[in-house]
Amino acid sequence: MSHTIKQIADLAGVSKSTVSRIISGNGYASPEARERVERVIAELQYKPNAVARAMVSQRTNNIGVIIYRQHHPIASHPLYGKILDAVILAAEALGYSVFVTTDQEMSLRRADFLLEKRVDGLILISRLRQNVIDYVKRFGVPYLMVNGTTDDADVLQIVSRDEEGGGQAAAYLHRLGHRNIAVIAGPQEHRSHNLRLKGFCERLARSGCRPDESAVLYSSQSTFEEGRRLMSEHGERLRAMGCTALFATNDMLALGAMKWLLEHGVSVPRELSVMGFDDIDLSAMYAPSLTTISVDKAGMGREAVRLLDRLIRQEAAPAEGVELATGLIERGSTAPPGTGS
Amino acid sequence: MSHTIKQIADLAGVSKSTVSRIISGNGYASPEARERVERVIAELQYKPNAVARAMVSQRTNNIGVIIYRQHHPIASHPLYGKILDAVILAAEALGYSVFVTTDQEMSLRRADFLLEKRVDGLILISRLRQNVIDYVKRFGVPYLMVNGTTDDADVLQIVSRDEEGGGQAAAYLHRLGHRNIAVIAGPQEHRSHNLRLKGFCERLARSGCRPDESAVLYSSQSTFEEGRRLMSEHGERLRAMGCTALFATNDMLALGAMKWLLEHGVSVPRELSVMGFDDIDLSAMYAPSLTTISVDKAGMGREAVRLLDRLIRQEAAPAEGVELATGLIERGSTAPPGTGS
DNA sequence: CTGAAAGCGCTTACAG
DNA sequence: CTGAAAGCGCTTACAG
Numbered sequence A, B: 001m002s003h004t005i006k007q008i009a010d011l012a013g014v015s016k017s018t019v020s021r022i023i024s025g026n027g028y029a030s031p032e033a034r035e036r037v038e039r040v041i042a043e044l045q046y047k048p049n050a051v052a053r054a055m056v057s058q059r060t061n062n063i064g065v066i067i068y069r070q071h072h073p074i075a076s077h078p079l080y081g082k083i084l085d086a087v088i089l090a091a092e093a094l095g096y097s098v099f100v101t102t103d104q105e106m107s108l109r110r111a112d113f114l115l116e117k118r119v120d121g122l123i124l125i126s127r128l129r130q131n132v133i134d135y136v137k138r139f140g141v142p143y144l145m146v147n148g149t150t151d152d153a154d155v156l157q158i159v160s161r162d163e164e165g166g167g168q169a170a171a172y173l174h175r176l177g178h179r180n181i182a183v184i185a186g187p188q189e190h191r192s193h194n195l196r197l198k199g200f201c202e203r204l205a206r207s208g209c210r211p212d213e214s215a216v217l218y219s220s221q222s223t224f225e226e227g228r229r230l231m232s233e234h235g236e237r238l239r240a241m242g243c244t245a246l247f248a249t250n251d252m253l254a255l256g257a258m259k260w261l262l263e264h265g266v267s268v269p270r271e272l273s274v275m276g277f278d279d280i281d282l283s284a285m286y287a288p289s290l291t292t293i294s295v296d297k298a299g300m301g302r303e304a305v306r307l308l309d310r311l312i313r314q315e316a317a318p319a320e321g322v323e324l325a326t327g328l329i330e331r332g333s334t335a336p337p338g339t340g341s
Numbered sequence C, D: 001c002t003g004a005a006a007g008c009g010c011t012t013a014c015a016g
Helices: A005-012 A016-024 A031-044 A050-057 A080-093 A109-116 A130-139 A162-176 A191-206 A224-240 A251-263 A281-285 A297-312 B005-012 B016-024 B031-044 B050-057 B080-093 B109-116 B130-139 B162-176 B191-206 B224-240 B251-263 B281-285 B297-312
Strands: A062-068 A097-103 A121-125 A143-146 A157-160 A181-185 A216-218 A245-248 A273-275 A292-294 A322-324 A327-329 B062-067 B097-102 B121-125 B143-146 B157-160 B181-185 B216-218 B245-248 B273-275 B292-294 B322-324 B327-329
Touching: A005 A016, A005 A031, A016 A031, A050 B050, A062 A080, A062 A297, A080 A097, A080 A121, A080 A297, A080 B097, A097 B080, A121 A130, A121 A297, A130 A143, A143 A297, A157 A162, A157 A191, A157 A297, A162 A191, A162 A245, A162 A273, A162 A292, A162 A327, A181 A191, A181 A224, A181 A251, A224 A251, A245 A251, A251 A273, A251 A281, A251 B281, A281 B251, A281 B281, A297 A322, B005 B016, B005 B031, B016 B031, B062 B080, B062 B297, B080 B097, B080 B121, B080 B297, B121 B130, B121 B297, B130 B143, B143 B297, B157 B162, B157 B191, B157 B297, B162 B191, B162 B245, B162 B273, B162 B292, B162 B327, B181 B191, B181 B224, B181 B251, B224 B251, B245 B251, B251 B273, B251 B281, B297 B322
Parallel strands: A062 A097, A062 A121, A121 A143, A143 A157, A157 A322, A181 A216, A181 A245, A245 A273, B062 B097, B062 B121, B121 B143, B143 B157, B157 B322, B181 B216, B181 B245, B245 B273
Antiparallel strands: A097 B097, A292 A327, B292 B327
């Protein structure tokens, strides 16, 4: 049902070598031979077998994406899903196909899986344990990490300027006039949550407005449900403390918190301004829409592919990773304290 | 850097054939040979080259997923992303890796891409034009369609019982006491939107409550923005007509509509109940949360893989596709007419 | 400009 | 129980 180069050669009356040269475009071929071969190829809808090609060229033109997720979702994650979208598009533009997999246990199984397939390179999304990194490293397959957390200086990383973004959030809320700001801080072992909090607090301190430690809610999770739970537990207290604004280190936490507030008759932003970080789709859709700091998800995916491709082609390897800019997205969930919206 | 079976054989003092037999597990080998070979493999962390294996076995153990999307998002789509998640998990459990790609132009390019890679099978998500289907068909690669639209009887399809689901929505709203219901009907050329509307209207008619044609808003899109736009255009008129409930053929349209309502001081559900279809994550998170008809996204992904695997293995091919049940998810956006919530 | 040969890393009969 | 040989579908020097 699938044809081989041998069949094309026979039908066109030339050798396999000639067909191969014509297909690959390198090497000479007479116009007549070329024409005959091309006609046969078109007639039979011949497609060269990529597996055979990979076998000899030692290049598969495939890349693998491993997303770490302890729980669902994987591809449909509001942030990683967007990065993945961009990776797919950028990869295909360069002629790569992309395998996507998840590593729920942060184990080596998934890496193995793709390494056997001989991918040309690997994109690791989110945090992965050092042993996984070491494992991949030993294989000699080019790889890099997107939005991850690692101290390993060897690892090429694509990240956001999270600290700067945290600062932008603080500056914005301060500019609006907020002086008593509550914070929901997601898992501090994550690079991004950690830096966002740091940038936020430092910027606030520079404004002479040191954040009250009792108004900072730390959490080991970063989900919508967690944001909601934290508010149900601390919401009343924070309001009693006179907080006029709430900043969360990601949109999901902010949205969960906002839902609780709305359901309990707290008007956002009139009584309390709420702000997140990431600019996931949901944030623009919510009512009120969520003010946030945007992360360049598409840029991360594109940069990851661009760098990985260079590593694969062994071009002047960019020893440096990439830091992408963040930006303030002003929406309906924030306003000056004590005003209508 | 990667070892070959030859190297293992030399180091273990046996032939390639013996190593191969030991790895694959079929064929005999003496305990001593087995032990020596296994030690060398462990030491060198040898992984058989899947490309070479695919070459001889004519099986890649890869499947391809093609998602049609005219615009972004692809993997991060609230519905297709979930299906994709389930596909990836189910596929890996059966030993397949999955390529994911998108076909923005509904053209043949993407199919080509994967067909060259010699995937063992193909999962087509969403609608794809007949010419793409015909093309794939000619290749002899097993394939099936998830949540798609086609009249082609050859195509194995995995879908929801959308008509039944539409009926469930109608029955529910009628049971609450609503008699004057507005509808937002997404693109009718899509099987699902079409059947959802049909099921809804027929069930309502059976209750002796025929829907008013002027209260049915047809749209060629199914996005959040479109739902919002439709409300901004027709919201006042519908309320003037005395509508007490609104049903949309998917959650995105419903949510967009609801946002406009909330922003314009219409209380949901007190003044107007709103209901969608799909049960995307966002629906549970919204404030108020959206009552909807759930679609078994995970089930679709799992069934797709299960059936495709059977096609690939040429087992008793299930000539029939699969229809998955829908279910009512009652949330905060609906209530009896004229009541508080 | 073109073809024969070797080889990519495996597996699978086939002899021994 | 084990090894030599052929072959999966290509590409790449190397002769001619």
